[in-house]
Amino acid sequence: MSHSLWLIVPAAGQGKRMGADKPKQYLSLGEKPILAHTLSRLHQAFPTAHLVLCLDSDDHWFKPEWVPFSQWQRVAGGAERMDSVLNALHAIKVPENAMVMVHDVARPCITSSDLWALYDAAQQHPSGALLAMPVADTMKRANAEQLSAATEPRDRLWHALTPQAFRYALLRRALEYAVANHCMVTDEASAVEALGQAPKLVSGRRDNLKITHPDDLALAAAIMASQVAQSSESERSC
Numbered sequence: 001m002s003h004s005l006w007l008i009v010p011a012a013g014q015g016k017r018m019g020a021d022k023p024k025q026y027l028s029l030g031e032k033p034i035l036a037h038t039l040s041r042l043h044q045a046f047p048t049a050h051l052v053l054c055l056d057s058d059d060h061w062f063k064p065e066w067v068p069f070s071q072w073q074r075v076a077g078g079a080e081r082m083d084s085v086l087n088a089l090h091a092i093k094v095p096e097n098a099m100v101m102v103h104d105v106a107r108p109c110i111t112s113s114d115l116w117a118l119y120d121a122a123q124q125h126p127s128g129a130l131l132a133m134p135v136a137d138t139m140k141r142a143n144a145e146q147l148s149a150a151t152e153p154r155d156r157l158w159h160a161l162t163p164q165a166f167r168y169a170l171l172r173r174a175l176e177y178a179v180a181n182h183c184m185v186t187d188e189a190s191a192v193e194a195l196g197q198a199p200k201l202v203s204g205r206r207d208n209l210k211i212t213h214p215d216d217l218a219l220a221a222a223i224m225a226s227q228v229a230q231s232s233e234s235e236r237s238c
């Protein structure tokens with residue numbers, strides 16, 4: 001399935017909200033760094049995919065031994081996430097209709113079942129697809145004093161997750177359009193939407209956490225431990 005799949009992993013962020021002494025992707029989660037966990041999960045699902053890893057040019061923490069893929073390349077990150085992803089697209093030579101899947105390095109709890117569901121949806125939808133989660137709470141709009149000024153209707157509101165997957169030509173056109181129009185997009189789907197297209201929302205697991213703040217580390221460790229326990233439980237019952 002995955003021989004024609006290109007995985008782009010933006011990993012050039014500084015992790016400012018984490019406030020650690022190194023970028024958050026190099027913080028340990030159990031026996032290895034977050035980056036190694038994320039790449040390992042992607043490899044479990046798509047062992048023959050080609051990986052493009054976006055790293056900051058000044059990155060001196062990265063170790064190639066954390067990459068389990070046989071075909072991979074490193075590209076320089078950009079000023080924003082969207083610039084890092086566009087650098088990756090510019091660095092690879094692939095057919096226009098090749099499938100490209102972008103996944104945050106900061107989401108190590110991604111599961112094979114979600115990855116495969118997204119891949120299938122992106123194959124079927126010409127505008128691509130993204131993992132997402134319907135909003136479950138009542139949504140408040142704050143005023144400047146952080147008072148609850150209004151309640152927003154939450155019907156049809158979703159949280160965008162990653163991965164997000166698109167045909168190469170569409171994603172490249174979308175991100176080039178966003179850059180040319182000085183439009184700061186925080187995910188790939190926003191860039192595709194700006195072209196007037198509507199990617200498919202694929203309902204993903206709620207535990208696909210983006211490690212952002214210090215508390216998230218313990219939460220991610222607990223999620224991963226519970227996922228491993230569940231998968232050995234289901235292997236035993238087979």
Ligand SMILES: Nc1ccn([C@@H]2O[C@H](COP(=O)(O)OP(=O)(O)OP(=O)(O)O)[C@@H](O)[C@H]2O)c(=O)n1
Pocket residue numbers: 009010011012013014015016017018024025054077078079080081082084085103104105106210211212
């Ligand atoms: N110039 C950038 C900025 C972000 N990222 C990547 O985009 C993903 C999502 O970004 P986020 O969680 O915001 O990470 P950081 O930018 O590292 O965090 P912060 O905003 O707290 O600095 C991460 O995998 C991050 O490494 C990137 O490749 N290039």
Ligand SMILES: C[C@](O)(CO)[C@H](O)COP(=O)(O)O
Pocket residue numbers: 081104159160161162186187188210
């Ligand atoms: C792409 C993303 O993970 C979707 O939720 C998210 O937008 C990236 O994080 P950021 O904090 O907006 O950079």
